[in-house]
Amino acid sequence: MDGFSNLPDQVAHYILSFLTITDLARFGCASKRCRELYLSAPSLNFDGFSVANQSTCMKRQRLFNCLDRFFFCRGDNKIQSFRVRWFSHVAEDRVMYLSNTDEDTDYSKDSDITTCFCEEHFRVMSWVHNAVRCNVEELDLDISPGSEIAPKFPSHVFLCASLTSLSVDVGCTSLTVPSFTFSSNLKYLELTNGLVKDGFFKWISSCCKCIEDLVLQEVAANNITIESSSLKTFSFVNDDSFDVLNISCEKLESLIMEWIIQSPSKYSLNIFAPRLKYFSWKGNLMNHRNLGNLEILQEAEILMKPKGDEFENVFEVLCSLSRAKVLTLNEETIKALFRGGSMPPPLNNVCSLGLRIGNVVDELVPAMVSLFRGMPNLCNMLINTKPPLDDPKSNASGFNIGYWKMQNIAFINQLKDVTIKLSDGSNGVELVRFMLERAQNLEKMLIICLPQNLGDNMRRLEESKKFSRATVLFKESRDFLP
Numbered sequence: 001m002d003g004f005s006n007l008p009d010q011v012a013h014y015i016l017s018f019l020t021i022t023d024l025a026r027f028g029c030a031s032k033r034c035r036e037l038y039l040s041a042p043s044l045n046f047d048g049f050s051v052a053n054q055s056t057c058m059k060r061q062r063l064f065n066c067l068d069r070f071f072f073c074r075g076d077n078k079i080q081s082f083r084v085r086w087f088s089h090v091a092e093d094r095v096m097y098l099s100n101t102d103e104d105t106d107y108s109k110d111s112d113i114t115t116c117f118c119e120e121h122f123r124v125m126s127w128v129h130n131a132v133r134c135n136v137e138e139l140d141l142d143i144s145p146g147s148e149i150a151p152k153f154p155s156h157v158f159l160c161a162s163l164t165s166l167s168v169d170v171g172c173t174s175l176t177v178p179s180f181t182f183s184s185n186l187k188y189l190e191l192t193n194g195l196v197k198d199g200f201f202k203w204i205s206s207c208c209k210c211i212e213d214l215v216l217q218e219v220a221a222n223n224i225t226i227e228s229s230s231l232k233t234f235s236f237v238n239d240d241s242f243d244v245l246n247i248s249c250e251k252l253e254s255l256i257m258e259w260i261i262q263s264p265s266k267y268s269l270n271i272f273a274p275r276l277k278y279f280s281w282k283g284n285l286m287n288h289r290n291l292g293n294l295e296i297l298q299e300a301e302i303l304m305k306p307k308g309d310e311f312e313n314v315f316e317v318l319c320s321l322s323r324a325k326v327l328t329l330n331e332e333t334i335k336a337l338f339r340g341g342s343m344p345p346p347l348n349n350v351c352s353l354g355l356r357i358g359n360v361v362d363e364l365v366p367a368m369v370s371l372f373r374g375m376p377n378l379c380n381m382l383i384n385t386k387p388p389l390d391d392p393k394s395n396a397s398g399f400n401i402g403y404w405k406m407q408n409i410a411f412i413n414q415l416k417d418v419t420i421k422l423s424d425g426s427n428g429v430e431l432v433r434f435m436l437e438r439a440q441n442l443e444k445m446l447i448i449c450l451p452q453n454l455g456d457n458m459r460r461l462e463e464s465k466k467f468s469r470a471t472v473l474f475k476e477s478r479d480f481l482p
Contacts, residue, residue: 005033009040017043017081021067022050039073042080046127064123071130079134085142086124128157135162142169152176153194158203161185167215169193177203184208190215201225228252248272258282279321285313291320299326303356306336318345328354329371331364338367344374352380359387360427362398369407378411383420385428396425404434415439419446421477422457429457433464442470448477 004012016024016037021044028038046067053063124143131139139157153168158178164185168175169192177199178184184207196219204211205227214226215235223244226234233254234247243266247255252273260283261267267286276294280301300321306314314336321327327350334355337345353375357364360383372378418435422428432447445468449457454476465472 005031009037012037013041013043016041017045020045020048021070022048025066025070039070039075040077042078044079044081044131045083047083047085060120064120067127068123071127076134079131079136081138081140082127082131082136083140083142084124084127086120087143125154128154132157132160132163136160137162138165139163140165140167142167143171143173155179158184158186164188164210166190167192175200178207180207182207184210186211188213190217191219192217194219196221198222204228244268244270246270250274252276254278256280259286260284261286279324281317285310285317287313289313289317291317294320294323297321297323300324301328301354302333303328303330304333304336306332311336311339315345318347322346323349325349326352326354328356331355331357334367334371335364338370344370344372347374348377350375351377352382353378354382354384356384356386359385359396359423359425360431361425362395362427365399365403365427369404369409372407372409372411376410377414379414380417381415381419383418383428385421385423387423396423396427399427399430401430401433401437404431405438412438413440416441416443418442418444419448421448422453423450424453429460432461436461436464436470436472437467439468439470442468444471444473446473446475448475451476 004015007015016027019027024038024041024044028035049063052059054060121143128139128141139160152174153176155176155178157163158166159182162185165188166186167188167190169190171193174195175191175197177197180203186208187210189204189208189211190213192215198221201221201224204214205225208228209230211228211230212232214228214231214233216224217235217237219238221242223242223246224236225244225246225248227246227248229250231249231252233256234249234252235256236245237258239260245259245268247270249272253275255271255273255276255278257280259267259269259281265287268288269286270290271292274293275296277296277298279294279297279299280303282301282303283305285304285306302317302321304314304317314333318337322345324347327347334357355368360368412435415435418432418439420428420432422432432445435442436445447457447461454474458474461472
């Protein structure tokens with residue numbers, strides 16, 4: 001007897017949970033005990049199949065037969081976690097066709113491949129049925145139909161009483177509305193690239209009483225309304241495939257939203273989340289929006305792409321986030337605020353600021369000053385620059401330390417920790433000089449430089465370092481901060 005065979009089932013199954021089904025099958029051939037563990041493994045990962053086993057229809061059918069036989073042999077043994085990543089033969093052959101441009105075969109019109117696709121989809125769904133029958137708790141499906149046909153995803157999967165986590169990425173597959181007579185035990189639900197029928201989100205609101213995490217990515221729907229008394233995190237990534245997003249969740253703590261739209265007047269956003277602590281908004285503004293009362297908001301990330309005439313909209317959004325202590329802004333948002341006038345938004349509670357900008361260019365410096373004036377209690381600052389590749393040195397040397405000293409920035413005596421990525425040009429270096437010479441309570445500064453600029457920046461800042469008691473660190477890096 002080897003040491004592994006003597007392990008308790010629970011320990012052995014935990015170790016085997018890191019294997020794909022291919023490696024698990026190899027393990028099952030080692031001994032009778034290994035076969036028992038193989039057939040009773042509660043965590044199954046149908047991923048990582050070799051190209052050799054999927055190169056032809058016959059080999060794919062042989063693989064399907066082996067996997068079907070595996071389910072037959074394991075019987076009703078409990079399945080705790082089941083992950084499937086499978087691309088249909090149509091999708092695979094399209095990739096092969098595009099990569100072999102010398103071939104004249106048009107795979108997309110091959111009737112045999114279409115028939116193969118239909119059978120493959122049916123057999124993959126039979127695996128899912130088996131998992132549901134074995135009281136699966138976590139289900140992760142990444143299945144590409146690879147066809148113009150949009151098969152329906154079986155709604156009874158949503159009704160599995162044991163299921164607590166469901167992640168579905170099935171390409172253009174249509175998601176039908178489950179029965180409203182069943183109360184789901186789902187705690188985590190992730191939908192990606194599906195065609196969501198009317199009423200599906202009403203089912204989530206009405207029947208998913210335990211749901212805590214909801215992720216929607218590129219789902220197609222008319223409108224989305226989420227009402228939940230249990231939801232705590234909501235992540236939403238989409239384009240302009242629908243018009244209205246309504247969120248009413250009294251326990252929601254984290255909201256991540258990336259919404260790319262074309263016509264601001266067409267769309268509407270309404271949020272009721274009185275317990276929201278983290279809010280991330282990437283994308284465009286819409287004219288009709290209501291962010292609600294965010295009294296206990298702690299952290300906000302606003303990475304917008306406003307148009308030139310949207311100052312009032314940007315200003316209003318930041319005023320709604322005035323309770324946040326940690327704030328991250330991108331260059332477009334900062335410039336939009338400054339275009340509307342010199343009055344900064346009321347951000348007195350912000351103690352940590354992150355800026356994601358291209359470079360400290362001349363056009364941006366006055367906008368940064370205006371923003372800083374609205375943050376008298378700022379203690380920590382992170383400035384991440386990523387200059388454009390076409391012209392990284394343009395107009396980034398017009399403001400020296402004397403300009404910064406005349407701005408009467410209130411937070412300078414409270415600043416304690418600064419991390420800044422310096423690109424080309426002197427504006428960033430002059431800002432660092434100002435902080436080193438005037439921030440008397442500064443404790444630490446990390447200065448990240450491009451390799452070609454490191455030595456020059458260290459020499460230019462040598463005198464300013466003598467004014468500060470802070471620990472000043474230089475780091476050479478070609479990468480940008482996350």
